[in-house]
Amino acid sequence: xxxxQLSVFVENRPGRLSAVTETLANAGINIRAVSIADTKDFGxxxxxxxxxxxxxxxxxxxxxxxSAANVIAVIAEDKPGSMAAxxxxxxxxxxxxxYMYAAFLNKExxxxxxxxxxxxxxxxxxxxxxxxxxxxxxxxxxxx
Numbered sequence: 001x002x003x004x005q006l007s008v009f010v011e012n013r014p015g016r017l018s019a020v021t022e023t024l025a026n027a028g029i030n031i032r033a034v035s036i037a038d039t040k041d042f043g044x045x046x047x048x049x050x051x052x053x054x055x056x057x058x059x060x061x062x063x064x065x066x067s068a069a070n071v072i073a074v075i076a077e078d079k080p081g082s083m084a085a086x087x088x089x090x091x092x093x094x095x096x097x098x099y100m101y102a103a104f105l106n107k108e109x110x111x112x113x114x115x116x117x118x119x120x121x122x123x124x125x126x127x128x129x130x131x132x133x134x135x136x137x138x139x140x141x142x143x144x
Contacts, residue, residue, distance in 0.1 A: 001072075001125045001129075001135045001137060002070035002071060002072060002073075002121050002125065003048060003070070003071060003072075003073045003115075003136060003137065003138045003141055004048075004052035004068045004069070004070065004071075004138060005046055005047065005048055005068065005069055005070070005071040005115065005117075006045075006046070006047045006048075006049060006052060006055055006056065006059075006066055006067070006068055007044050007045070007046050007066065007067050007068075007069065008020055008044070008045040008046075008047065008059060008064055008065070008066045009042060009043075009044060009064070009065035009066070010036075010042060010043045010044070010045050010064075011041070011042050011043075012038055012039070012040065012041050012042050012043055017036075017045070019062075020045060020059070020064060023058060023059060023062045023064070024049065024055060024058065024059070027054060027055070027058040028051075028054075029049050029050065029051055029054060029055045029058065030049060030050040030142075031047050031048070031049055032047075032048045032049060032050060032103060032141050032142075033047065033048040033101065033102075033103030033113070033115055034046070034047050034048075034103075035047075035099075035101035035115070037099075046101070046115075048071075048073070048103060048115060048141055050141065050142040051142070052068055052138065056068055069117070070121050071115050071116060071117050071118075071121075072115070072116040072117075072118060072121060072124050072125060072128070072135065073103070073113055073114070073115055073116075073135060073136040073140075073141060074086060074113065074114050074116065074128055074133050074134070074135055074136070075111050075112075075113055075133065075134040075135075075136065076111065076112050076113070076114050077110060077111055078106075078110045078111055078112050079110070083114065085131070086114065086128065086133060089127050089128055089131040089133070090116075090118065090124060090127060090128075092127070093123055093124065093126075093127035095118050095119060095120055095123055095124045095127065096118060096119040097116055097117070097118055098117040098118060098119065099116075099117050100114055100115060100116045100117065101114075101115050102114055102115070103115055113136060
């Protein structure tokens with residue numbers, strides 16, 4: 001079980017993030033999670049949105065370089081040790097985490113969501129489900 005994540009190439013200069021986010025906003029796209037990794041000249045904006053296909057089309061129509069990849073969205077209890085348990089599950093399954101970031105904290109339910117890019121999505125999803133973790137679907141994220 002995976003969700004689509006967009007990676008958007010963004011030049012590291014004033015106004016570029018504004019242009020990306022405004023393009024998405026004007027198309028009615030809701031950003032649910034975001035992470036930016038940068039270098040001196042450019043950055044990669046990783047986002048989870050409510051409508052991935054529409055977001056890719058709109059970004060490309062507006063001359064942005066964007067691609068989609070599958071990632072894992074897993075619920076972590078908002079308490080000490082939750083992330084450690086998830087990482088231990090992946091370690092025990094010999095699954096490597098390439099990167100991760102947190103998204104949408106839900107205070108009422110006492111939970112947060114981790115977005116994980118791993119080397120084997122199927123194995124990660126299976127290991128996490130077997131350990132009792134809740135994985136989110138694209139529909140779940142769109143409804144949050």
